[in-house]
Amino acid sequence: MYMDIYAIQNVPPSNINRDETGNPKTALYGGFLRSRVSSQAWKQSMRHTFCERMGKDHVGKRTKNAVQEIVDAMLDHRPDCDEEKASKYVTLIFKAIGVKTKPSKRAGAASGKPATDYLIYLANTEIDQLALLALEWMDQGKKTAQKPDSDMQNTVEDIFHNEQAVDIALFGRMLADAPDLNTDASAQVAHAISVDAIRPEYDFFTAKDDCSENDNAGAAMMDSVGFNSSTLYRYANVNLTALCEQLDDIEVASKAASVFAEAFIRSMPSGKQNSYGNRTLPETCIVVFRDNQPINAVEAFEKPVRPSEDKSISQIASLRLIEELHRIEKAYDEKPKHAWVTSTIVSSDDLESDEQLVSLTALINQVGAETKNELKQCEQNR
Known part of the structure; x- marks a missing residue:
């Protein structure tokens, strides 16, 4: 049993994940420059939620x-x-x-x-x-x-x-000198990329010395820093069966699945947050349970999204993601066992009858409950 998590998240001017030059990370996708946030940066941020929700004995x-x-x-x-x-x-x-x-x-x-x-x-x-x-x-x-x-x-x-530990079971562990003690990760987290094409921008700033002489009108320092703004497509999956086998406890695995979903949705890498105040929540989150294989629907954004007169980039991207998941379902007979949607810009009219539009709290609770049910069913079928 696999859990797929998709998110569309608008991020204002920011530099949450820097490259070796100090500028925001980017990637070419579909022939266009996109904003990028590495999976490592987002997983590091997610781990703080694990400690808060699971307790120190599980991390x-x-x-x-x-x-x-x-x-x-x-x-x-x-x-x-x-x-x-x-x-x-x-x-x-x-x-x-x-x-x-x-x-x-x-x-x-x-x-x-x-x-x-x-x-x-x-x-x-x-x-x-x-x-x-x-x-x-x-x-x-x-x-x-x-x-x-x-x-x-x-x-x-x-x-x-x-x-x-839950976070080791999810993200894996490698001991180069003791490979027998390695742990395979039961979760995969994709690099987040923007659904829209971006253009790098630079902020030139100065700072004044508060204790300088009154007649000194010059700046004490001058510098510039790169930034961009974008709407990100984010994706992760968890092999729930493997997670349960590693933890050897259905109750802990079920809670870990719900905490993973919450951590993925609520977390934000901390790069330069004090300078940009870029803390946002996703406009749309989709969680799907599959019993065949996990599926990344990034191809929905191979062609960059552009705003229209009546729809924002985030709204168009959300609808495009839902439509792409429906196309995949029909073309490959990949009917999900469960599907939940939390969104501020998508209505129930945009969903199919078996897709539930719920609050984030309800989504997290149902992920935990259905994980427990599915894992118990898997155990009975052995």
Whole structure:
């Protein structure tokens, strides 16, 4: 069972996702320049909603300072524990699965302490269980300089396999030095692109020194920054069956599906928000359940949308998306099992009889309820 999520979202002048030059990211599509927001930027923003809605026991942390995170958890369990000694046992844990650590050279509190070469995604429950394991090895007097044996390796791997976080199950985890502990992502998030062709623009600005002499009329600084405005087409899907298998809990998987839908719809990457105040909600959101394959309907916008006298770009794009989904359904016999629409500019007359126009709250609740029903049905059919 797959969940497809589509959104049409108008964004005013903004620079929410910058490239290496500091300008908004773009892409060529259909032969025209489009605004683009990377999937990585939007997923990072979505993860904040997971923490709020799911609770810390169901989410994780992505960091190079995993050693220190586990040491801090050891100190929470045993405040009188020697921090330097604890760090050596955590390093032994990572050595058991082949992950190398070395003293951090970055400035800050963790400078000089062991860190991994790359970002590691750890569930909060994994951090806690690994901390308890390190304390156990410390009590047993295991030698931190020794080469970990197979039993030690298996113990650490069991923790990684048994303690699964929702955001890791959804977005995946890759450990280059321990591929057996990798987690395949059950969600796919497309780069958002504008339905309309855009033209890069630049804002020249100055700043005055509040403490300068009264006779100094010049600016203390001058600079320019790129921006654009656009209406974005956004798409993501979740393999609900795979998500349930990874979490091994229908209730948690059902809640995760509804939280994913809410997070996708409500989130906004934070780039330069204080400068542009570009926080918007989508004009139209469509959530569809399919039992065959996920379907991205981006081809609806291969030809850029242009406004008309009586319809905005967002309204035309919303209607074009709905029409494209109907065409796909008829041409490929892809009749969805469920379909919900939340929109400020689309009416029920624009939908087919089995498509429900609902509020966002109702959509989120129904996604959770139908995910639970479908997963239970899948379990009974095995």
